[in-house]
Amino acid sequence: MQPLKIVITGSYSAGKTQFIRTISDIETVSTDYAVTLDEERELKRETTVALDFGTIAINEKLNLYLFGTPGQERFDFMWEHLSIGCLGYVVMVDSCRPGHFAETQRLMARFADITDAPFVVAANKQDDPAALPVSYVRRRLGVSMDVPVLPCIANERSSVKIVLLSLLKHIAAQHQEEHV
């Protein structure tokens, strides 16, 4: 079966694992371990140290693989391996944690170095009435207007579908641009 790959990345506790769980055809393979740092434990008890892995079967011959990167920077050596040959990637950001924006910017810069693949930004936790608006998230992350920044609720299938479809349209548009 031909593998195609989309990477789901983002800072710690942005919702990457949940995003993949919500849309994957299979029970996702997660390699979560107990969190060791106190400040991280306040956010979540377990964290992804290697990768999350889910699939969407396109047809009998094609599988779309979804890979979630480990969010903590001390595991960033994995990012390069995961991004090799990806069609595109989703940068997830927690709309309720402005303290994670700087780390997300560093991560976006690092990914831009690693791969030329198109990407979209998913502003997660938009179901919280206190969440920062998407336009503010775009401005704070310094994302240019040609990159989609989308509202996201990682545990809602319809929301995750919209993010993935937007990424695929963005990939298609970039391919078209390069052929003109």
Place this chain on the structure above:
Amino acid sequence: MALEGTLQDMSLSDLFQVFRMGPKTGVLLLTSGAERGIIYVAAGRLIDAAVVSGPERTVLASHDEGVIRMLLWDDADFTFRHSPAVLERPVHIAHDSEWLVLEGMRRRDNPALAMPYHTITLDTQLQLSPLPSSAESGVSLDVNQWRILSQVSIAPSLRAICDATGISVDQAIRTVAELMSIGLVEIVPPAVPKSKPRPRLDLMTSPQGSMMEPVLAGARSGEEGPPMVGRGLLDAIMRRVRGL
């Protein structure tokens, strides 16, 4: 759930802008050392505030002065929770948040500290902020603010604005900080590098991928760039995702 952070992550003036844009309704709690503050926000408008200290909760400032006192804090932890009940509270703040932010900036020795995650230099490029259509601004600008604002869309950098207006560097930085704080201008974000042309991966003829090597999925023949997939394949993936 709540919006949480510190004023180093997000300044109070930015929070007020977000409340107006929402518009949000709820309670903003702040803690700075021994002082604690509370601001009630109803449909984006600040309606009441107080700063207290110590276990007896001695009131140090309230209403408009309470907000201004909090605007002078360089750092504090904050939590904003949505609360529709705030809409029922009486209004005790006379001025809108833009006026309060400007007043806070005027009382500061260094207004740039109000936005710690921005660095304003002579090479900083500025642009006018997109204002929400619903924004009703009662803000009044002084002469220097108008002069700088008039140059933002035509001058490539703060240095050019200083040259064009004759305003001193210190004054220009202070004024830009004020204009940013009330949401009229913003720093131009860095441009995202353009993608380089990519080699095409022929998905129909490449060898079957190994399910056991998913991490390297998509990488073939030493190729590390993103694969170029055909439009037909992308359409097939989109149809599948839509059908999920």
